[in-house]
Amino acid sequence: MIAGTDIAGMLYDGTFEITPDGFVLGRVKYVLPVGSSTITGLSATDEPIELISPLKLPLVFANDTVHRIETPAGPVNAKFKKVRGL
Secondary structure, eight states, X not given: OEEEEOTTOOEEEEEEEEOTTSEEEEEEEEEEOTTOBOTTSOBOSSSOEEXXXXXXXXXXXXXXXXXXXXXXXXXXXXXXXXXXXX
């Protein structure tokens, strides 16, 4: 399970699998609440915006490294924190 939030109030929820070649391959749904905007400039003015983004990270992703993620709203750089075992 993938779950989280960020400073803009976006909520993240998703699933993942470990690939044989050592990657975390996932799909993340995120919801931008009304009145918020993303770092890429997408704003939710009248209703929340729900986006789904693929995710591919190295197996050792939570090592304080910044990862570039291509999202439907544009590319973002993110750090991840692992809160329990895979």
